[in-house]
Amino acid sequence: MFYEDKLITVEQALAMIKSNDVIVTGLGAAEARATLSKLHTIADRVHNVKTTTCLPMNNADYFMNEDYSDTFQMDGWFYTGPLRKAHKNGNISFIPNHLHLAGKKRLDYVKPNIYIGNATPPDQHGYVSLSLSNVYEKRMLEAADLVIIEINPKLPRTFGDLEVHVNDIDFMIKVDYDIPELPDNEPNEKDLEIGSFIANFINDGDCIQLGIGGIPNAVAASLMDKKDLGVHTEMLTTGLMKLAKAGVVTGKRKNHHRGKMVCTFALGTRELYDFLDDNPSVLIEDGNIVNDPYEIGLNDNQVSINTTIEVDLTGQCASESIGSVQFSGTGGQADTAIGAQRAKNGRSFIALYSTANVKNRETGEREEISKIVPHLKPGAAVSLSRNDVDYVVTEYGVASLRGTSVSERVDRLIRIAHPKFREELKEQALKLGLIYE
Template identity: 75%
Template sequence: MSYKHKIISIDEALSKIKSEDHIVTGLAAAEAKVLLENLHRVADYVKGVTVTTCLPMVLADYFNDPTYKDSFQMDGWFYTAAIRKAQSNGNISFIPNHLHLAGIKRLAHKQPNIYIGNATPPDQHGYVSLSLSNVYEKRMIEAAKLVILEINPKLPRTFGDMELHVNDVDYLIETDYDIPELPDIEPNEKDLKIGSYIADYIHDGDCIQLGIGGIPNAVATSLMNKKDLGIHTEMITTGMMKLVNAGVITGKKKNFNKGKLVATFALGTRELYDFIDNNPSVMIKDGHWVNDPYVIGLNDNQVSINTTIEVDLTGQCASESIGAVQYSGTGGQADTAIGAQRSKNGRSFIALYSTARVRNKDTGEREEISKIVPTLKPGAAVSLSRNDVDYVVTEYGVASLKGTSVRERVERLVQIAHPKFREALMESAITLGIF
């Protein structure tokens, strides 16, 4: 099927953008890289354009250069280093959300004029694959007045709910860039210790969800001796791919989608992208369905593993901000933690190092602080309510909080804090009247 009449240049695509437009782009490696890198070129002709993003990989001038702040506003569902570097410019704002509702709630508030993203070139039947994400992408495509996709032969063709007919796309831009990758971070000693603690709670046949970073990678490394694990997860990672290749993940024990790796997006190394390319065992589905806690809970023995920035002595988890400063996002943390606990024999883990090294504002020197704290920093966002916390894990052990009183939580969390902070934490708990 011919699609050549839909191909336009970058300049032609940019000419479609008007003042006050609302543009939505794909999540992470599914974003429209070339269009975003060139968006600032129309700054002299437009004002008040809103770009909604999630986990952006491109440090684009339209939001990074404060010169363009009157022309472009970025609203983000999940911050990355690219956004953190530029958020002081004054034209970036966070959208509080649970990931399974992110697209639906945004559409209830604001309809997109334009959707821009990437996809594989059309096949002989006229279908492209959205490739790496369907957290909200298809919903936004259906709602947008104009759809522009960058087609790239380097994208993996994936299955699940990723197909889109070229007739439903207004314009295509031919590209050939390397797909952004997430490095496979080597776990350090603390990561491996935490990973081994969590692995002790994971049994043959469990269905798992892992997040991003050294600790989840360490958990994956620690699972190499398990059998017949399943995957129902927000994100397919390189660590999961390694477990599949090692024969650890088979999906045989799942209640539904047996034998399938179910996710709503993929992000990792080129090796991961090659693995998911034309792989019928990988299902990338609508994020509203994948991350729905009810759906997650339908698999028995579902295990959720996420990380946090700090935890207070009652169990509140601040996983996305440092004080009032946005750092990342809630993402699917609450979705997956609550979903796992709905599951028969399900478990949810929140992992963190016991300490961090931060710069003292008065001396300028770095000092070690506890990440288990009496109270969260002023303005901190509570990403996971204390009502929804199951296990908390540091390199000093595991604290089971399910069903416990605040007094019991204080005792258990102090025991997994760094030893040099335990006495001060207990004194603070007494002063606060919670112990």
């Protein structure tokens, strides 16, 4: 091996971390799991070490255990279950962002001392593949003072703009941990109803983007009878992979990156990772490019499909927080929704269930509430502004909001709300002056 002199252990990597260091790691499955899982072991000799993460999937002690909250700080571009749970420890904070600018704007603010992520073993030419994510990873790697890569043979070798030569890596750690997966859960009845509504708006040859969750999975399942779909998406999912395997996705009608499935990261099942391995039909490129609304709009017939937590009667979408409590992140929702509408014949869909069952704080009992609301919960972040919303979909139908007035939006959104809340929503709209008798 021509890179033997760069091989170190996890313990040696940890020994290089100093007080006040700023560390960036990869998104989702690109996390440096071996090193970060032991970061807490140096708590007795460092202070004020800050990590920056996105969609972390590893329940590491350094941020999950409140005993280390005075030593380690974490800033996250996108929250997951572990971050939501650990937020109460007081050392975790969210970075507001549109995903295509997440890395660029962060570098405008602070330069990382250390980048630590994972990659495939070097090929015969000395190049590793960053494999499953290039949202910000390569540009952070290039900006960091010290680059440490966990080399994992279980990662798929992917193509795009994520190859890095060993000469640009300071140290490597051999690992063989299993790659984190997202289960391919079966869509429920509501998911399938919503998926069917959206599928009716998708034509042969359209170029699609899907987000995370049951509803996007249901949309993918509803597209099996389409032909020659293209893919330009932030996240490559198991559902999109199944469409490609079935011959539904060919990319033949794309006018930008024809024949290629373009994304900026991938996360899903082992079957997805095996599909990606040495597959030249998939390009994983810099998130600053892939998610740029201008770049997205270069494909005619681009369709964006995302989900939200609640929508108010004017069309504002709160997709990342429940009131002031951070739940996930803006991610690429605005990027893809705006980009799709820039495209010739482009469309953007925001989907949600009409209701949710939540615990009443006063009684402790669970109750059904409407997710189409007169106004968003106090403190809620607006992930997609009412200026940028296009179609809103529930299991009761589709509301087209493009170009509509507030009073027209109120009427259309109430029509797709759960029937038991429609009269109440109308009364609230009258009280707020959104509509008049």
